[in-house]
Amino acid sequence: MAVSKNRIKWLKSLHIKKYRQKYNNFIVEGDKMVREVLDQNPAAMLELYALEPWLSTNLPKGKVPADRIFDVSLTELGQMSGQNTPNQALALLDCDALPNVIPDKNGLVLYLDQIQDPGNMGAILRIADWFGLPGVIAGPGSADRFNAKVIQSTMGAFLRVPVEETDLGAFLSGRSDYKILAADAKGVNAFTYPFPEKAVLIIGNEGNGIAPGLFSLTDEVVSIPKGAEGGAESLNAAVAAGIICAAFQQYTYQKK
Amino acid sequence: MAVSKNRIKWLKSLHIKKYRQKYNNFIVEGDKMVREVLDQNPAAMLELYALEPWLSTNLPKGKVPADRIFDVSLTELGQMSGQNTPNQALALLDCDALPNVIPDKNGLVLYLDQIQDPGNMGAILRIADWFGLPGVIAGPGSADRFNAKVIQSTMGAFLRVPVEETDLGAFLSGRSDYKILAADAKGVNAFTYPFPEKAVLIIGNEGNGIAPGLFSLTDEVVSIPKGAEGGAESLNAAVAAGIICAAFQQYTYQKK
Structure with a gap:
């Protein structure tokens, strides 16, 4: 599925704290980190943007609904990324999906x-x-x-x-x-x-x-x-x- | 003493490893770090570049020969600095002045x-x-x-x-x-x-x-x-x- 320029711009905005707080979403980048999320908490993944070879290797379809997976070009990934060298995959996550209550225990x-x-x-x-x-x-x-x-x-x-x-x-x-x-x-x-x-x-x-x-x-x-x-x-x-x-x-x- | 454009350019080059190795010199920046050098190893300080108020407060003249101390403007300091916000003082040091032999002991x-x-x-x-x-x-x-x-x-x-x-x-x-x-x-x-x-x-x-x-x-x-x-x-x-x-x-x- 193609990604609109507006969507790319919006994703890019999440590298700034103000917009993370406004939308309650954040970005996780890079092969290793994105695979960790897929393995441990795929429900937290609202959207997944990755290069085709990465998608073919990591087969996220069983874990993330197909309509949330976007096969992007290296150029598009670079436009969303906050890194100097974008690395294969980038995921949009829900802030509330991370553990945020410390249990009252020893x-x-x-x-x-x-x-x-x-x-x-x-x-x-x-x-x-x-x-x-x-x-x-x-x-x-x-x-x-x-x-x-x-x-x-x-x-x-x-x-x-x-x-x-x-x-x-x-x-x-x-x-x-x-x-x-x-x-x-x-x-x-x-x-x-x-x-x-x-x-x-x-x-x-x-x-x-x-x-x-x-x-x-x-x-x-x-x-x-x-x-x-x-x-x-x-x-x-x-x-x-x-x-x-x-x-x-x-x-x-x-x-x- | 005024600082030449060539000298500023040369100092700036020392933010790159290749030039540090070539000249065997390096830069220490910022009020706190430069004061540490003055206190602990002033002999390592080949040159000192600082704003006038910093020089008036820290009085390095007893520790570093006067002809090695340069009263610079904030613009000049910015041109030498590797930091986004240059901070009052910058020193040129001799690489060999740092301890580089590990004693053979327990x-x-x-x-x-x-x-x-x-x-x-x-x-x-x-x-x-x-x-x-x-x-x-x-x-x-x-x-x-x-x-x-x-x-x-x-x-x-x-x-x-x-x-x-x-x-x-x-x-x-x-x-x-x-x-x-x-x-x-x-x-x-x-x-x-x-x-x-x-x-x-x-x-x-x-x-x-x-x-x-x-x-x-x-x-x-x-x-x-x-x-x-x-x-x-x-x-x-x-x-x-x-x-x-x-x-x-x-x-x-x-x-x-």
Whole structure:
């Protein structure tokens, strides 16, 4: 089926957050990512645009209704794409099809306090996915979970990890027994800390750390011990999150 | 002192790897990074280009000879800069002024096997800096340590962490008693593994993992246990490196 110029223009507009929010749709690009969606959540796929060889190889017809599949030229794909080098396939997805409710259960929920780098946000979703954490809260000022670079750097975790876009107060209202932890310097050693079973861990902004207003809600500051000859002021936000989640998992596993 | 158009053009060329290698010089940009260099290694600074208010505030004259300091306009700074929004100061540095010999001592040396993302390489240098590791080997196909995005994401660690650009065989020749570890799935649990005192840890490429040729040199594969409900195929390369380095430090610390 041919694709109209207006449709191409509209698809292209979804690379901008304002239009993603307006239409509640987003774009996933590239062979690997589109195949992940087809495998794991084909119902989320509203439309699929791909080169003919890709369609012949991946046979999406059993998973997506035929009238939603568009065989496009490389030129058309380039016009829809947000990438410098468009890669075989592009899918239109429903924002509401991604998990967006964090279950109220034991585990470590990560709270992103203005994590602005899309690569960091993607890496943090991968951490939550790897350790099977209940979910991630994207606090105000954080990157948009539907941003193409976030999606790309999650390596598929965006399909599995519940993300709530809210602030910490709103998340906690109506939920009880969460301890609030903050990842920062000068706290207790993450590797000897007896983690609570159910907690939120605040990960601070790349440049400014954790906002003072959030610190006042914190039950415990958890730190990664520096080496005897260590010199850095801080670790990358995603790296720090990964290390503390590993410590949490290690503690929880040892207890059992 | 005024800056010639040719000099501006030459400085701009250093945003490209080929010219950095040809002239053995590189650029550090932005208020924070340039101040770090002034504080920690002013001798590395061949030339300093900055706006007048920045020069008045930071008074570099005691640290850098006056004839190497250039008071530039915002337009000139923009012409030299590789950033969209040039930020107050830019410094020309000597590549050989950065630490480039990894001391032959106990600790974990990180080997980057085609780590191509500059943000990942920068985050890994920060990890090495934080834990006080002996250094990082940038194997063939890895990002350039003098790349502006690498420099930026090290948050100053580029000034302190020794980096050798070589392959694993060349690094090991003439050095003995290094165990070779690989960070990958299906290995021993990093949190219960009795780490050797002196080792190289191979961190694999973002998409393809560790090259088969390197695996054949490996004494032990070290893994990060996945959560019971974990779903991801892998972690981000820098996150995985950070977690294994934390496990190494934890083991080494507990032993003492």
